[in-house]
Amino acid sequence: MSFYQSPKKISAFEAKFEAQKIAFAPVSFQVARCLSQFGILKQVDDAGENGISLPQLMDCNELSEYAIHVLLDMGLSMGLFWCKDDHYHLDKTGHFLLHDDMASKNLNFIHDVCYQGLFELEASLKQGKAAGLKHLGDWETIYPGLSQLPEQIKRSWFEFDHYYSDHAFDSLLPMIFKSKPEHIVDVGGNTGKWAFACTSFDSKVNVTIMDLPGQLAVAMENARNNNVADRVLPFETDLLDETKPFCQHADLYWMSQFLDCFSKPQIITILKRTVAAMKPNSELCILETYWDRQPYEAGAYCVNATSLYFTAIANGYSRMYHSKDMLKMINEAGLYVDEDIDNIGLGHTLLRCKIKPI
Structure with a gap:
């Protein structure tokens, strides 16, 4: 920038x-x-x-x-x-x-989720693993433990995560549905908020949420509470386990604030598995906050600071990426960017990807 x-x-x-x-x-x-x-x-x-x-x-x-x-x-x-x-x-x-809501959400997230664990940042950088995660629980990464976190910590984590994504929903939905997808796969759908936004926007669309068992259980309970359990379906998997199945042949695959949870080699593998599951005319939509695409210095500051949460707390190896790095990985996976839109919500970028023609 x-x-x-x-x-x-x-x-x-x-x-x-x-x-x-x-x-x-x-x-x-x-x-x-x-x-x-x-x-x-x-x-x-x-x-x-x-x-x-x-x-x-x-x-x-x-x-x-x-x-x-x-x-x-x-x-x-x-x-x-x-x-x-x-x-x-x-x-x-x-x-x-x-x-300011952003300041409040950031402060609670840092205090409840990150503060103690950030003391282990030096060890995390040396070891390549989230040494600070032990202050929250005994997991390899934070993601299997999200549904098991103490209530206050869980609340701060999800409020932080949802705050940034939710601000983009209103402007995103018309963009996503301009291709009239009948079946959307929400990869890493968490509590299901995006899936429910989609079913509210389009009364005919079906959404499959691909995620770990703990998150899926929460999402499906929310789906029942929202009376959309007939159109929001679970697909249990572990995206890091290549032996696990991947939901096939959807019209649109959706990854929101998802790929930043993985290392570069893992992202390339996930994208290649997505390509293998897509139909020739399917789309993959990636929504992320890239630090180099932020319109203001404050946004880049927050995004870069969030990378260190991944280092010390979440897994030890992922981060908020520079957009050029993501574009290279998309290309390596066999995709091209058909549409590239900045300044959505709170500094998000939407990359609409399609399979490269042979």
């Missing part, structure tokens, strides 16, 4: 301050979360233009003066508050930390 192609235009003094922010980043993170959890951000915001004093905040909280004061002091240094005449006011960064 253009915002990474030249040095940042900041002074040495400012750069030195940025380095200190990095050094103390875990402190800043936990302070931000505590200010949110204890309701202090909201209490300062609710005070409006008059602001709120430390004694008034003490009346609103069970925390000690000491506890509130150290949080406020660090909040001032972080730019969450400003203070005049001993009254605290919410600054712009504090406003977005409190009111």
Whole structure:
């Protein structure tokens, strides 16, 4: 992206301050979360233009003066508050930390799912495996354990995952259904939200969800609750086991925020198996957030940070890819990109792929 192609235009003094922010980043993170959890951000915001004093905040909280004061002091240094005449006011960064859904989902995901495991990042990078996953459970990767995670951790994981995909649904559905598919295979369909969006959009389409047993059980329960169990069908498989079957001859294969869960060799294998299952006129639609396709630097920052979740927590070898890497893998698998659309939802890219003609 253009915002990474030249040095940042900041002074040495400012750069030195940025380095200190990095050094103390875990402190800043936990302070931000505590200010949110204890309701202090909201209490300062609710005070409006008059602001709120430390004694008034003490009346609103069970925390000690000491506890509130150290949080406020660090909040001032972080730019969450400003203070005049001993009254605290919410600054712009504090406003977005409190009111921005993306910030909230990201913060909960990092705290509940990633924080302890990220301590093992160094080991994960050296070993090529998710050394931090042990803080969540005893699995080779996080995916078989998703349905077994403690409720709060599970909620934060799925809210994070769905937040980014759900924002793309409204604009995606007309694109996907312009070819009028009668049978869609949702590869790695998780809880089934995309499958249910498809059956709501088109009353005739049938959707098969291919996934691991734990996720399929949740998806099919949701299908029954949504009264679409007759049109949303399960297909149990392990995409990493080439001896397992692959759903054959669908009109459209759908992979949303899915391929980033695998290494490059695994992605090529999965794509080749998809090609083998497709009809000559079938389509494969891949939806991903590529860090080089983000319209803003903040988006690229979040996407690149998410890669380290895969490194330390999820499996140790996958990542959020550069779009050129994905295009090379698509080509190697025997596919070509018929349509390439950026800026869908929150920085998603849709690649509509077809089998290369012989």
